[in-house]
Amino acid sequence: MRAVTGSGPRGRRRAAAGLLYASPTLVMVVTFFVVPLGLVGWMSLHRWPLLGTPTINAPDNYTAATGDSLLRSATWFTVKYTLVVTPLLFCLALAMALLVQHRRRGTGVVRTAFLLPMAVGFASASVLFLGLLSDEIGPVTGALTRLGLVDGYVSWVSGSPGSALGASVVLVLWRFGGFMMLLFLVGLQAIPTEVYEAARLDGASRRQILFRITLPLLRPTLALVLTLIVTGSLLAFDQFWILTRGGPDNSTTSLVMVVYRNAFVRFDLGSAAAVSILLLAGLLAINVVQLGVLRRRSR
């Protein structure tokens, strides 16, 4: 050990070698993360057309953002979507993890089935659901008609704001249920089996074990999954861009879609940057509050 670390000429040479090996990481992180992070803030203070020279105009991009009615409706919609998706995805994934937690016959196959949608890209999955929910070739409308639940032609992705939102939620549950389940499974495996055995010996019921032992011990994983779902939902883009095209009547236009529209439809990169900064600040605030609450509780 001492021969490898330590100071002196050998240690200095090793420090230089370490620095050299870390330099590609340093260059990439600074060029494509630190600089753009600063740049997006700098851009938000300018009138920054897609083509042409930027001129400083602070704080116009921010004041314009407060008066933007599409941005306001997109914020409201994104929050609503997050509030719908978060509990559904969270509970579905947790239930799936608890169902396949123990190795029984067939568990491996079932886990693979749950994880399979993760291999498909989210954009591909959105295109898949476009066909799946279509009246032309999709089986969903027909099956529901036969069950007597719907009557004839239904336009799931563009018929009404409610069904467009519902279609997107089902897509997200399918695509990310297995991913979140995997995170829960990793957390569940970290709980020592002795704890369960002791509880069982004490005569605890399944329900008691779940609420008094499993869930409290799973808290760090619960926090991680919650953070991932909330962050992912607030940044939702693909499903609305591809599946609902933000419609009908902009009712499913999300915040990141507004960023895209400002930049590449209105050619106004400055206001797109300002919306990005506001979004980033919002995410940071939510995560700080969430972590703060969970820390305090776990003490």
Place this chain on the structure above:
Amino acid sequence: MVPLTRSAGARPTARSAGWGQGVTVTALAILFVFPLAWSGWASVRQPGGFGVAAYQRLFTADNGVQVRHLGNSLLVCALTVVGTLVVATLGGYAFGRFSFPGRDLLFLLTLAILTVPYATILIALYVLLGWLGLADSLVGLSLVLVTFQLPFAVFMMRNSFEAVPRELEESAYVDGCGTFTALTRVLLGAVRPGLVTVSLFAFLSAWNEFFAPLILLNSTDTFTLPLAVVNMRTASYGSIDYAALESGVTFMALPCVVLFLVLQRSYVRGFTSGAVKG
């Protein structure tokens, strides 16, 4: 270990709960596989039987997928996987085996990429790549994709290097190896599982990524597969050719599904290595 069979004191209610659970699990599993299976079926279904007409339309339609788009996707995947492997292996080696000034700071900075969702800085990356002469460039896109793989990949490789016994390296030094030859001749073999996991994640994300190429690529000539397939839907003003779209989905999903089934262990290792623990 969790007992495979129920304890002797299992009550009848527990057994019936077990049955209910089995039915629920099976039904859920079928629901999860169904959309993918349906997509494959719908892509080959045509009037009067089955065939590849939808695939022909996918590759010959006016706004359809070109062989060039497949080439673009393969290039981006190759650059992203190789770039991620090189940077993360050297970085993981540095963080796991050497002490140098600023090491912990740089490591934390790399992990901090996770806290800033890249959707919020892509507008700036678009401008930055323009300044670097990499506007509308597959190389530029790959550099961005590599950067966003780094938090996971560097963490994974650092853990892999830390798990290798020091003696292995020491014996290489005794044989007269420098730190770099020790890496290439001895250590790379020892961290191979980590390399497989990192490559798999990099490939899947580069092959499937939609938002970054949408922002960073502007001409249809540089489109990757997901952009080209989605463009078929957006560019068609009349009726949408759903069967052709599903053939695009199946075409894109098939390599990923096969890779995933073969390398599922490596995929799951990416999570159990602690790389995603809060």
